Amino acid sequence: MLALAPAAMARVEMPAQLGDNAVLQQQADVRLWGRAKAGSQVEIAPSWTSSKTVVKAGSDGRWQATVATPAASYTPYEITVTDGDGPAATMKNVLVGEVWIASGQSNMEMPLRGFWTQPIEGAQEEIVFSGEWKNRVRMATVPKRRSYTVMDTVSGSWQVPAPGTTPEFSALAWHFAKSLNRILDVPVGVIACAYGGSSVESWLPQTTVDSYPGWSVEREKNDPDQKDWERASAMYNAMQQPIAGYTARGFIWNQGETNVGRHAEFVGHMSGLIAQWRKDWGNPDMPFYQTQLPGWDYSDVDATNAALLREAQARCAETVPNGGFVCTIDLTYPYESKDIHACQKKPIGERMAMLAAKDTYKVDGMPYSYPSxxxxxxxxxxxxxxxxxxxxxxxxxxxxxxxxxxxxxxxxxxxxxxxxxxxxxxxxxxxxxxxxxxxxxxxxxxxxxxxxxxxxxxxxxxxxxxxxxxx
Known part of the structure; x- marks a missing residue:
């Protein structure tokens, strides 16, 4: 479950992501949940319909329900939730459109403001004029956390684009959302859930990681030399599990740098991640689109360890049903050989949106394929x-x-x-x-x-x- 953030003076509590400015997946049975008085009848009233949904809270006060959403539009809605025993909790300024989960490591995490001494190309214009997108794009960012035990709460609420909020948006996810909105002309919401330096194994459950030859989460726990950002299962437990189940269309993924040198096992581990995440969201066919590694020297520009990982990424994306990948081999400048955070995030987001438009939304005419x-x-x-x-x-x-x-x-x-x-x-x-x-x-x-x-x-x-x- 997501973190429960109670509305002011409300007995009913809702998760942080089920709050003001949220984007809900269109034409879907969207999952809503939270806490209320134990055993109470929880009534959910969306403003787009006169119908109400009623469910019973459990003995621990937890409740969950599904609500049918309408077709996407730019009309702002409200959802009121009450248990009949106190003030209602109300989600305001809610849009219905397309929702995607964005995850991976630092090149997905990297915000529009950039990292220290590492800029995002075109960031100034994107930030200054971001308010133009306030009714078209929204983003929620899961904070970076680690845990060896599964967590059921997380913070990170939906933000409306504005110069005061957009600098913290994932740059890649921002450009993906903007591009997809321009193609589909519906609101697009992205939940960004990324952690710099994390490996594929960081985003898998312990039972899966422990099944891999040579891997042991328990051994990692007691290893003082293990880098925190590479700890197996730690991000899966603390960041992914709390948001698992938020109704969404698909996943976009940018990761792989930490797995360079382990290309032989990459396809199996990454395929396992995709299967696990689809299971966690209850959708075995959920689209999953990866970003192939851009250029970086990895201590030797002419070596091939990163090239071998790119090859494995392509093989994984091409063999997993309803998957795909974006090539970025042309999206680094010559001076960026020692900069693992290349500045060109806009074309990556655009290519990811074109891939989704063609494969997920069946939009004709998308230039989504590559000469090979x-x-x-x-x-x-x-x-x-x-x-x-x-x-x-x-x-x-x-x-x-x-x-x-x-x-x-x-x-x-x-x-x-x-x-x-x-x-x-x-x-x-x-x-x-x-x-x-x-x-x-x-x-x-x-x-x-x-x-x-x-x-x-x-x-x-x-x-x-x-x-x-x-x-």
Whole structure:
């Protein structure tokens, strides 16, 4: 259950997120809950209907109910809840629209005001004019907490965009919400629940983590050298469980930096997280969209440990039903190789919204896919790459492409020349440093250098490799 924040002088208590300025999922049986006088009849009266819902509080005073919501609109509603024994609790300025849960680590947590010495691109304009979105976007932020035991309360109420509130909004979630609102023209609410530095395992229950080879939550508890922000199950217990069940459409997720170096187990653990969260929300088909790692040096820009994690992220997103991912390989500036918090959050939010619009809401015309490797044909020192989803062309198309490498039979990679083959929209690669090309890589390093290849909608060619080496 969410934290119970009683309205002034009200006997009935409601969770923090079930308060003023909330966004409720449209056309759904929305779950409401709280506390009242033990054994009392709790009456719920939404202003969008004359019908009332009545449920009985338990011996501990806890109650829960489902209320059918109307179609989305910008009309503000109220919901009054009373137990007949005192002043009513009233949710005011409630919007009905689309609700999403945003989670992960620091690149999801990162607020519009930025982190210390790390800005968000375009933040000033977003903050100054955020009031324009007060009836279109809302956000609730779960505070960062850790616990080795499951908690049933959490704070964090819904906020209306304004220069005084928006600086603390998750920048990625803000741009996602704004973009989705512009596409769907309905209110969008996001509950942001992220913790910088957390691992996939931080957001899983102890029983699941303990089932993984080599993992033990109990051992972690007694390890003084364990980083607090990486503790397994700690965020699941303290942050996710208290909000689990708030009726929502889907999840957006930005995480992975802490799991770099553990790519072999990533697909299994991340797939387990998705299944667990869908179970916790009571919806086995709930959309779950991930963000692929952007570039960072991880102590060596030319190493491949982050590239291997990106590969695992893509494999997980592509194999989990009703999932997907956003590529960010083109969204770091050259000077950001040592900045794990890249400043370009707007295009990530936009791409996430386009993915949701296409896959969840079935909006036609969304440029949500990426050019990707399909096949390779080798002719000595030359290789011919065929691509998927490159039907509308590639850019740059009249200059050499950057980021390609070729290896011969010895497995040693060398820089390769690459150009777009205009007649078939493939890529021709040539490398004088090998007798015969055996394998090719593109942007398969921690921090790929140079200009990225994109389609005509600006969607980047996905990093790829044709080998199966461990490095």
């Amino acid at each position: 490797f399909k096949s390779m044909k080798v002719d000595g020192k030359k290789a011919h790459i065929e691509l998927n989803d490159a039907w509308n062309g590639l850019t740059p198309n009249n200059t050499p492409l950057e980021g390609f490498q070729a290896a011969g039979s010895d497995g040693v990679y060398h820089p390769a020349r690459a150009v777009v083959r205009l007649n078939t929209l493939g890529i021709d690669i040539e490398c004088d440093d090998v007798d015969r090309i055996v394998n090719v890589r593109y942007a398969f390093t921690n921090f790929p250098r140079g200009e990225r290849v994109r389609d005509l909608m600006g969607m980047p060619l996905l990093p790829f490799r044709t080998d199966n080496f461990e490095k």
